[in-house]
Amino acid sequence: MNLQNLAYAIDQSIHNLGAVSVTGGAILALLSGAARRKLAWVVLSGWGVQGMTGALFGILSYAFYGHLPDIAGIAVDALVIKMACAVSGFFLAAFYLRQARTGSMNFWRIEALLAMVALTAASFLRWFS
Numbered sequence: 001m002n003l004q005n006l007a008y009a010i011d012q013s014i015h016n017l018g019a020v021s022v023t024g025g026a027i028l029a030l031l032s033g034a035a036r037r038k039l040a041w042v043v044l045s046g047w048g049v050q051g052m053t054g055a056l057f058g059i060l061s062y063a064f065y066g067h068l069p070d071i072a073g074i075a076v077d078a079l080v081i082k083m084a085c086a087v088s089g090f091f092l093a094a095f096y097l098r099q100a101r102t103g104s105m106n107f108w109r110i111e112a113l114l115a116m117v118a119l120t121a122a123s124f125l126r127w128f129s
């Protein structure tokens with residue numbers, strides 16, 4: 001088995017699960033009143049996972065090819081948008097958890113919006129790189 005493909009596939013699998021956590025967690029919280037604090041932890045962890053596994057893509061590229069992925073233009077814009085969503089989603093969830101305000105519907109609306117913007121940007125990163 002090709003070690004490089006395996007490493008990318010494992011990283012991508014965890015990255016995809018992180019995407020499910022942030023999107024699914026926020027939508028579930030909007031649709032159901034239950035377990036919002038637990039869902040906020042799921043969403044917070046999901047953003048953290050996205051940041052770490054996203055960075056790991058770069059590390060793997062550096063390890064196997066000696067340089068970062070060669071992307072430009074729209075792909076770079078999409079990557080920056082994804083990173084901005086991950087950072088804002090993470091700190092927003094941390095702030096609301098700390099303030100014990102995870103019942104706020106606006107908080108969940110923003111989290112769901114950030115997740116959807118990040119997912120859309122992922123498509124542009126994929127097809128413009």
Ligand code: HEM
Nearest residue numbers: 019022050051054055057082083086115118119122126129
């Ligand atoms: C620090 C933040 C992030 C970084 C550095 C990052 C980086 C990456 C990279 C390098 C890829 C591979 C692109 C390719 O196939 O050419 C990728 C794929 C992907 N990312 Fe992220 N990402 C981040 C955040 C997110 C977030 C927040 C989401 C969704 C909520 C997300 C969803 C996806 C998805 C679904 C793919 C697979 C796209 C496909 O192959 O069709 N990423 N990401």
